[in-house]
Amino acid sequence: MTTALRYGLLSTLAVLVLAPFAGIALASVHPAGGQVGAFSLPEQWSWSNFALAWEAGNFSRLMWSSVVIVAFVVPLTVCLATLAGYALSILGVWGGKGISLAFVLGLTLPVELLVIALYFNLREVGLTNSYTGVILAEIALFLPFGVYWMQSHFASVPRELVEAARVDGARDHTVLARVLLPISWPAITTLAVLVFMWSWNQFLLVLVMMQDPALRTAPTGLGLFVGQYGTDIPLLSAASLLVIAPIVVVYLVFQRSFVNGLTQGAVKA
Amino acid sequence: MASGALLRGNGAAGAGRPGGRPSRAPGRSRLRAWLYLLPALTVYAGFAIYSAGSTVWFSFLDWDGVQPPTWAGLANYTRVLTEPLLAEAILNGLILIVFFSLIPIAIGLLLTGLLLGRVRTGMTFFRTVFFLPQVLPLVAVGITWRWLYSDAGMVNQALEAVGLGAITRAWLGDYHFALIALGLIGTWCMSGLCMVLFMSGAQRIDPSLNEAAAIDGAGPLRRFRYVTLPGLRREVGIAAVITTIAALASFDLVFVTTNGGPAGQTNVPALLVYRLAFNEGTIGGAAALAVVLTLIVIVLVSAIRLLTREPK
Numbered sequence: 001m002t003t004a005l006r007y008g009l010l011s012t013l014a015v016l017v018l019a020p021f022a023g024i025a026l027a028s029v030h031p032a033g034g035q036v037g038a039f040s041l042p043e044q045w046s047w048s049n050f051a052l053a054w055e056a057g058n059f060s061r062l063m064w065s066s067v068v069i070v071a072f073v074v075p076l077t078v079c080l081a082t083l084a085g086y087a088l089s090i091l092g093v094w095g096g097k098g099i100s101l102a103f104v105l106g107l108t109l110p111v112e113l114l115v116i117a118l119y120f121n122l123r124e125v126g127l128t129n130s131y132t133g134v135i136l137a138e139i140a141l142f143l144p145f146g147v148y149w150m151q152s153h154f155a156s157v158p159r160e161l162v163e164a165a166r167v168d169g170a171r172d173h174t175v176l177a178r179v180l181l182p183i184s185w186p187a188i189t190t191l192a193v194l195v196f197m198w199s200w201n202q203f204l205l206v207l208v209m210m211q212d213p214a215l216r217t218a219p220t221g222l223g224l225f226v227g228q229y230g231t232d233i234p235l236l237s238a239a240s241l242l243v244i245a246p247i248v249v250v251y252l253v254f255q256r257s258f259v260n261g262l263t264q265g266a267v268k269a
Numbered sequence: 270m271a272s273g274a275l276l277r278g279n280g281a282a283g284a285g286r287p288g289g290r291p292s293r294a295p296g297r298s299r300l301r302a303w304l305y306l307l308p309a310l311t312v313y314a315g316f317a318i319y320s321a322g323s324t325v326w327f328s329f330l331d332w333d334g335v336q337p338p339t340w341a342g343l344a345n346y347t348r349v350l351t352e353p354l355l356a357e358a359i360l361n362g363l364i365l366i367v368f369f370s371l372i373p374i375a376i377g378l379l380l381t382g383l384l385l386g387r388v389r390t391g392m393t394f395f396r397t398v399f400f401l402p403q404v405l406p407l408v409a410v411g412i413t414w415r416w417l418y419s420d421a422g423m424v425n426q427a428l429e430a431v432g433l434g435a436i437t438r439a440w441l442g443d444y445h446f447a448l449i450a451l452g453l454i455g456t457w458c459m460s461g462l463c464m465v466l467f468m469s470g471a472q473r474i475d476p477s478l479n480e481a482a483a484i485d486g487a488g489p490l491r492r493f494r495y496v497t498l499p500g501l502r503r504e505v506g507i508a509a510v511i512t513t514i515a516a517l518a519s520f521d522l523v524f525v526t527t528n529g530g531p532a533g534q535t536n537v538p539a540l541l542v543y544r545l546a547f548n549e550g551t552i553g554g555a556a557a558l559a560v561v562l563t564l565i566v567i568v569l570v571s572a573i574r575l576l577t578r579e580p581k
Contacts, residue, residue: 006384007391013380014398017461020413023423027416036416084309091302099310106317108570110518112542112559116552117323118316120334140316143309172301201406203521204539208547219406219521226412226525233416240409251404255397258404259465 028237036233049238056229057239061214062221065131066200066246069217072135073199077142078192082184084143085150086176090162100151106144114141115208122209129212137205142195149261153187154180190261193254200247218243321563327556334550345557355558358536359565361448362517365537366569368452369459369516374508376456377463378501382493385471396468399461407458411525414454415441418526441527447534451526455516463508470504471497506577510570517566538562 030042032049054060084103088096118137119128127133157180165179181188206220213224222243229235251258328345332338349355402410417423418440425437440450474497482492520539523529529536529544538558546555 009380009383010391010395013461014395017398017401017457019423020417020457023417024413080309080312083305087302087305091305092299093302093306094299099306102318103313106313108514108563108567109317109321110514110539110559110563110566112518112520112539113324113563114317114320116327116542116546116556116559117320119547120327120552121320121323136312137316137320140312140320143313143317147309147313172305197404201404203406203408203524204543208543219408222406222412223408223521223525226408226415236412237416240412244405244409247404247406248401251401252397255393255400259396259400259469 024237024240027233028241030234032234033232036237046234049234050242053235053238053242056235057221057225057242058214059218059221059239059242062216062218065210065215066217066219068131069134069138069206070196070199072131073138073142074192074195076135077139077146077195078188080139081143081146081150081191082176082181082188084147085154086180088147089151089154090157090175090180091172100147103144103147107148111141111204115205118205119208128209129215131215134206134209137209138199138202141202141205142198146191146195149191150187153184157183186257189254190257193250193257194261196250197247197258324556324559327552328560330553330556332552334546334552338553341553345553346561348554349557349561354533354536355538355541355554357533358538358541358558359561361535362519362537362562362565364448365452365455365516365519366513368449369455369519370509370512372456373459373463373512374505376460377467377508378498378505380464381467381471381501382489382497384468385493385497396465400465401461402458403462407519407521408525410454410458411522414457415526418450442531444531444534447527447531451523451535454522454526455512455519459512459515462511466504466508467501470501474500502577502579506573509573509577513569513573514566517562517569 026041027036028049029045029047030036030040030049031044031046032052087093088100093099114137118133122128122133122137127136161179161183162175165175170178200217201219202217203219203223206217207223210216210220213221216224222239225239226236229239327338329341329343330338331341331344349359419425420437420439424440428434428437438446441447443450478496478500479492482496487495518539519537520543523535523537523540524543527535529540539562542555542559542562544555545551545558
């Protein structure tokens with residue numbers, strides 16, 4: 001295969017991936033309420049669709065919920081995972097092997113197994129329709145990967161670094177804060193952006209735990225927006241773009257972390 | 270969930286035993302180490318493990334969520350395996366594996382073979398593009414494809430452009446093609462992921478292996494078969510685990526595109542778990558279906574890990 005052919009192939013694939021988005025981007029500026037077939041430039045560009053969609057979908061509330069949930073889930077998951085990874089990998093605890101295994105097992109559990117019980121159990125204690133309930137449930141959902149990720153990261157740190165600090169009389173928290181954290185930011189950033197993505201995109205859990213539509217997150221609200229405005233393609237496209245935008249921005253900024261998070265996850269194991 | 274399963278599945282694939290040997294610390298400090306572990310363990314045990322256990326418990330009950338539950342024994346499981354609606358949903362989930370997992374892995378391997386080692390400039394751009402469907406909320410992906418598949422949508426337009434106007438239809442509403450159309454959305458999502466994984470894996474294969482094979486007279490095809498493919502064993506395993514979980518546990522995509530229709534042709538387990546538990550109030554049945562789904566995931570993931578294990 002010649003180089004030109006190879007780039008031709010790559011470009012064709014890139015077009016196949018991007019065409020749907022170009023399609024909805026164009027559709028979103030067509031006059032609201034109209035039918036849009038496929039690629040066509042609108043006769044007049046209706047930027048107001050974004051404002052209309054924002055109003056119609058009550059996105060001020062939805063985005064606020066999304067932001068609140070993400071703002072707690074990301075730092076807390078990263079924090080708890082770092083502490084646990086440190087304990088399991090560097091400090092060593094009694095029964096540590098079994099606990100690592102328990103976290104790893106959590107990697108294969110589908111959300112479907114948890115949501116039923118989460119809803120009915122948390123309903124008893126008033127944690128449904130509450131940010132606290134969703135936040136804690138999401139942290140529990142992402143911790144298996146988080147702990148696994150931080151644990152294998154700390155295991156890759158040369159032991160001499162830790163031993164040297166210990167010989168100098170450093171206590172556990174000093175070793176973590178002064179020796180390990182400064183060299184761990186790439187791993188922590190990767191974990192943070194991945195957790196951000198999972199939390200932002202989480203659908204089923206929020207749909208179940210937030211029976212009150214006003215408390216739902218942007219993607220979940222979008223899922224129900226379809227039911228109401230299913231035929232208004234321009235409005236629907238504008239709403240989809242609003243929900244996609246934050247995650248795309250984060251992805252473009254941290255693209256390396258996203259892709260490395262995945263591919264390195266493989267190498268580390 | 271699919272995106273949630275992404276790396277969670279990845280971890281499962283390779284997470285034999287992370288971590289090295291922790292250094293022996295004296296008794297008191299080992300106790301103190303528990304303090305670092307405790308917050309994560311509490312949240313995980315309280316919300317994940319306890320919930321999983323509860324769901325298993327619910328699966329043996331006859332409960333509508335309001336009245337006190339009664340013991341149902343294995344009745345809910347019998348129902349899952351014998352009631353056509355539920356059994357077909359499980360079958361549909363398994364069919365989706367072909368589109369979410371097998372086809373993307375094949376595409377990924379093919380492209381890796383074609384492109385390997387000869388494309389340098391611009392690779393970051395292509396990688397960023399191919400990986401994009403992985404990071405988007407599946408609800409938005411579903412909404413986009415709903416429109417692409419519609420009567421006057423882009424798919425039909427493209428078909429007409431190449432002279433296949435006779436087969437155009439509203440794909441997601443077609444009794445025979447809806448599940449396939451749904452599956453192909455999965456193919457669109459997962460192929461880039463597989464390709465990015467395999468390309469980065471192939472770059473780690475020792476180049477001298479390839480050179481040695483070339484000197485021995487092996488052509489590109491044979492080199493791919495005997496050098497690249499064995500070298501990608503682990504990446505293929507990881508891709509298979511991630512995509513299989515995404516196929517079996519898919520909910521968001523189906524919820525916004527077909528919601529199980531037409532006439533139940535695209536019912537998947539997750540959709541029925543939701544519907545049984547929260548629309549029809551048969552919590553025992555929903556729990557049993559969720560447990561069966563989890564068992565299928567665990568069996569398949571274990572099988573994949575066994576098959577793609579590094580030879581000792």
